[in-house]
Amino acid sequence: MTSYVRTMHRIRSAILHLAVTLLALLMLYPMLWMVSSSLKDTTDIFVNSHQLIPSEWSFDNYVNGFKGFAGISFAVFFKNSFVITILSVIGTVLSSALVAYGFARIRFKFAPFWFACMMLTMMLPGEVLMIPQYILFHKMGWINTFLPLIVPSFFGGAFFIFLIIQFMRGIPKELDEAAVIDGCGKYRIFALVIVPLLTPPLITTAIFKFYWTWDDFFSPLLYLNSPKLATVSLAIKNFSDPTMKTDWGAMFAMSVLSLIPIVLVFFIFQRYIVDGISTTGLKG
Structure with a gap:
């Protein structure tokens, strides 16, 4: 009987792992297709779109794509994205904490009133704020600069503030009282006592803000007019030109490269995501 139970357990485990593997491949298929298309020439992309293995491997797509367009290398677009993303992450983490x-x-x-007002801001659609923000930034002379994409991050984000508050409430207040006895003020308590204990939610905030800023397309499209200021997402879109032949292979190649920072950030910091979202108390 014990042998039968073990056999059935192994069978169920094998079926479960097989199902999870198939679902994972199904979700990864679009990414695999994009990587495959980045190694095909334009004709092969459309003729043999169903084949993941290219008929002829074309690494020239990465060379041509990195050359960029309008005389601007794709390295410039990566630099712009990194500048905007890193500064936005720093601003969001510091201000939200x-x-x-x-x-x-x-x-x-x-x-309680101000906390409710902050939480209500999460219910406002971005379309409602778009025009007033554009008018404000235009009057300030910030259009066609990185400032509209960076400065708002230094005023916090309601979602991240709420996330950190929930975690912070699990930190014993006795630590604050002990610091006060040692002569610490509110800012020293924050810097020396609270912040070191906020590693999981702060890293979670940094990861999500990195994702959202790096992938953002509409904001750069709205505020950046000069090609030299374009971000990666905006530059990839500019590869598609309806007035002339589009280099689809180069577009897919640069799309693959644009995913590398996101994938690296996820695999390096993934263990902090669950800890940051889980607010069950003080983490050891």
Whole structure:
């Protein structure tokens, strides 16, 4: 009987692993197809679109794609994306942590009201804010600069503030009281006591902000007019030109390269994502 139970357990486990593997391949197929298309010439992409293995391997797509367009190398677009993304991540992490500390640890007048106002901002569609923000940035002379894409990040984000608050509430307040006895003020408590314990939610915030900023297409399209200021997402779109022949192979090649930073960030920091979202208390 024991042998029968073990056999059935192994069979169910094998079926489960097979099903998960098939689902994983199904979800990865678009990415595999893109990588395959980046190694095909334009004709082969459309004639043999169903084949993942190219008829002829064409690595020239990566060379031609990296040359960019309008005399601007794709390295410039990567640099622009990294500058915008890294500064936005730094601004979001610092400001969100500071605001979360104020809500979670400092008593001030009308705190519940301001917290509710902050949470309500998550319900506003981006389309509602788009025109007022554009008018504001235009009057400030920030159009065709990186400032509209970076500066707002230094004022926090409601989702990230809420995430950090929930985690911070699991940190014992006795640590704050002990720091006060040692002569620490609110800012020293925040910097020396609270921040070192916020590693999981801060890294989670950084990961999500990195993803959202790196993949953002509409904001650069709205605020950046000069080709030299284009981000990777905007530059990839510019490979498609309806007025002339589109180099699809180069477009797919640059799309593959654009995924490398996202994949690296995920595999390096993936263990922090669950810890950051799980707010069950102090992590050891």
